[in-house]
Amino acid sequence: MTRETMYSVLQVGATKSRVSARIVEVLLSLKLAIAVGMVVSARYAWLLSHAEKWDTPAQMPAFILCELPLALCLAALATGERSARYVRSAGLAFGSALSFCVVALPLGCDVGFRIWEMRKGYLVDFENFLPICVLTAVWMLAGAWRYGRNKRRVFFAYAGVGVGCFVAVALLLTATSVQGSGEAKEKARYQSPNLSPYYHVRAVAACLIRHRFLHRDEGFPSSLSSIGADWNCSPEFSDPWSLPAYLIHYSTLDHSSSGFDDFRLESIPADRSYVLGPVSASDKRGEVFEFRGLDATAAQRKAAQGHFSVQTVDPDTILYHLLNMRGHIKAYMAAHDPANAPASLDGIVDEWELNTGCDSEESAQDRVIGRPMSGSCSYRVSYFPSAPPANTFAISLECVAYGARCLRSYFLDYGGNIHATPEPRAAKDQDPGLLPCESMQICNDPVWTTSQQPGGLTFMRASLLYSMHKTNWW
Numbered sequence: 001m002t003r004e005t006m007y008s009v010l011q012v013g014a015t016k017s018r019v020s021a022r023i024v025e026v027l028l029s030l031k032l033a034i035a036v037g038m039v040v041s042a043r044y045a046w047l048l049s050h051a052e053k054w055d056t057p058a059q060m061p062a063f064i065l066c067e068l069p070l071a072l073c074l075a076a077l078a079t080g081e082r083s084a085r086y087v088r089s090a091g092l093a094f095g096s097a098l099s100f101c102v103v104a105l106p107l108g109c110d111v112g113f114r115i116w117e118m119r120k121g122y123l124v125d126f127e128n129f130l131p132i133c134v135l136t137a138v139w140m141l142a143g144a145w146r147y148g149r150n151k152r153r154v155f156f157a158y159a160g161v162g163v164g165c166f167v168a169v170a171l172l173l174t175a176t177s178v179q180g181s182g183e184a185k186e187k188a189r190y191q192s193p194n195l196s197p198y199y200h201v202r203a204v205a206a207c208l209i210r211h212r213f214l215h216r217d218e219g220f221p222s223s224l225s226s227i228g229a230d231w232n233c234s235p236e237f238s239d240p241w242s243l244p245a246y247l248i249h250y251s252t253l254d255h256s257s258s259g260f261d262d263f264r265l266e267s268i269p270a271d272r273s274y275v276l277g278p279v280s281a282s283d284k285r286g287e288v289f290e291f292r293g294l295d296a297t298a299a300q301r302k303a304a305q306g307h308f309s310v311q312t313v314d315p316d317t318i319l320y321h322l323l324n325m326r327g328h329i330k331a332y333m334a335a336h337d338p339a340n341a342p343a344s345l346d347g348i349v350d351e352w353e354l355n356t357g358c359d360s361e362e363s364a365q366d367r368v369i370g371r372p373m374s375g376s377c378s379y380r381v382s383y384f385p386s387a388p389p390a391n392t393f394a395i396s397l398e399c400v401a402y403g404a405r406c407l408r409s410y411f412l413d414y415g416g417n418i419h420a421t422p423e424p425r426a427a428k429d430q431d432p433g434l435l436p437c438e439s440m441q442i443c444n445d446p447v448w449t450t451s452q453q454p455g456g457l458t459f460m461r462a463s464l465l466y467s468m469h470k471t472n473w474w
Contacts (some may be wrong), residue, residue, distance in 0.1 A: 030090055033136075033143040034073050037093075040136045041066045047129055048173075050122035050471070052186040053114045056163025057176040058472045065172050069096035076158075084154075086147045091155045094144035095162020097137040104134050104168075121189055148192055154363035157197045178472070186469070191244045197267035197280040198288055199404075200243050204250075205265055205282040206403030206424075207233035208370050212284070213423040214365065220260040220284070224250045231401075241469055247462040259413075267452055270466030283447060286407045286422025287435050291453050318379045318397045318437060321356070323347050324382075326412055327394055331389065341385040341393040354381060356396040364402035364424035371404075378405045382426070387414045398426040 045066035049059045056062060067090065076089040111127045148155030195203070205225070209233050212220055221227065227238040236242035240249070248267045252260035266281045278290040325345070332348045333341065342348055358377040382396040392414040399406035402424050411427035412420045419431040420438070437443040 005347065012261065017436045022202050030093065030143045030147055032072055034077075034089075034093060036137050037097075037140055038070045039065060041070060042135055043129060043165065044133055047126040049124050050185065051126050051182075052121050052123045052189055053182045054123070055109070055179055055182045057173055058178060058474050060473050061176045062173065063174070065169050068169055069093075069162065071255055072162075072165060083151075087151045087154050088158050090147035091139050091158025092162040092165070094148065094155070095159035096166045097140040098159070098160075099163050099166035100137045101134060101141070104137070115138060121248075122185075138371075181472070185269075188244075197243060197246055197278065198290060200248070201265055201267050201280040201282050202407055202411065203289045203369055203403045204237045204248065204286065204385065205233070205286060206407050207237055208263060208265070208425045209284060209286055209407075209422050212371070213425075220263045222252055222260065224248070226408065232366065232368045234368070241466070243267060245269065245466075247466060249375040249458075249461070249462070264452075266454065268458060268462040270459075272464040281448060284422070285435060285447075287437065288407075289437065289448050291446065291448075295393060315344035316399070317412055318399060318406050319332075319408075319434075320397060321353050322397050322410050322412060322418070324353065327395060329474075338391060340390045342386055345381070345383050345464065358400045362400075364398070364400050367400075367402060369403035373401055373404045379409070396426050399424075419462070 018372050023398050041256045042063060045063040046059070048054075048066070048211065049056050049062040050211045053287050057065070073093045073096070076092055079085060080088070081433045108127065108130050111123060111130070115121070115123050115127060118194070129308045150161075207227060208220055210217070211227075224238050224240060227233055227235075229235070240247055242248065247270045249264075249266045249268055252262070253264065254261035262284045264281070264283055266279060268279060280288055328349050329342065329345070334340075345354060358380045378399070378401045380396075380398040380400050382398070384394040384396075386392070386396065393412075395412040398409045406422050408422050409425065409427040411431065413427060413429040417429075418434050419427050420428055420434055421427045421431045435445070437445050
């Protein structure tokens with residue numbers, strides 16, 4: 001090896017040594033350790049305040065108290081001569097971090113005993129996050145010792161102050177804990193919606209469509225908060241959080257001179273303890289969709305031959321009743337008198353289907369949407385036989401349990417075509433035909449295309465808003 005080569009090798013080795021030393025210096029930097037510790041403490045405070053089974057302080061007191069020891073470390077760094085302030089800050093950080101490491105093991109054991117039957121929840125997340133907190137505390141111990149080992153008397157004196165601060169914070173956390181909050185948080189975690197997302201969206205859509213039908217000049221409202229007491233709808237419909245664990249997202253479209261002409265209504269799963277989906281959605285057409293499999297992987301979507309990326313829909317049951325009635329009438333005519341339609345449905349259509357018809361119930365325009373239904377009234381049946389030619393007939397099924405058991409009304413005209421309306425009235429032959437997704441289970445709707453379905457950012461936003469909404473801040 002020549003002298004030049006040896007010199008180059010030594011230079012490279014020296015450079016690597018300086019880089020390694022610089023990396024170690026950065027990693028053991030007290031400022032960096034405290035900064036990371038404050039971020040970790042903020043997450044710790046969030047999980048602690050939300051943890052099920054524990055009585056804990058409200059969010060802001062928990063955040064302030066958990067950040068207090070590290071805030072004192074920063075304050076110690078801000079005043080005095082450089083070497084002295086670093087020793088003071090390092091002592092405070094060392095005492096606080098050491099105290100946390102001492103209580104981390106019994107704390108972890110307590111969490112483990114409490115969550116043996118839990119699979120999800122903030123307490124489970126707290127247990128998973130605890131090792132990160134311990135590693136951060138060890139990092140602070142190493143960084144603090146680096147600054148205080150040469151001035152141990154001052155260093156250990158302030159370390160004692162750090163221990164005292166930690167103990168004071170622990171006592172204050174206990175003293176400010178809201179009594180009964182642990183049981184309340186655990187109960188809220190298992191709280192189920194009083195309605196399924198599908199039925200809730202249908203009821204809210206019925207409320208909006210009926211008001212637009214009765215007040216054509218107003219259009220659809222700009223927000224759900226505009227739903228008033230005079231709408232004859234449940235007051236909870238104006239609250240986007242009226243369905244536990246879901247965000248009811250509402251938006252308007254097509255602004256015209258008479259107000260907004262259409263709307264989009266969705267129930268977005270927001271609570272992280274719930275399995276994603278289904279997402280229910282509707283618009284002014286009154287059909288309710290359910291988007292399933294939005295959290296599926298690419299492999300699952302491929303295995304399902306694309307069905308995850310389309311929407312499934314469960315049409316109102318009265319459409320099935322209408323199709324059954326048509327089939328019964330045609331079968332009766334084929335067996336008895338093909339040239340003439342029967343004069344009535346008695347003895348032809350199953351009695352239980354006619355019993356769900358309504359004669360004296362309240363009007364769909366007047367009923368309170370969201371009020372529990374009594375009896376078996378769902379729709380009103382009207383049969384119109386023997387229009388020229390004599391072997392034709394028409395049937396009307398008008399939704400009376402509007403917003404509860406149905407929303408759309410249907411009319412089978414004399415030519416065999418089916419018309420429908422989402423408005424609170426009987427359908428007519430001037431109304432549009434069936435929507436693309438009313439006659440099949442898997443379909444591609446022209447309005448709720450794949451691009452209109454909620455994506456990852458939508459779920460993240462809903463989850464964040466839901467967490468902010470249900471957090472007890474003070």
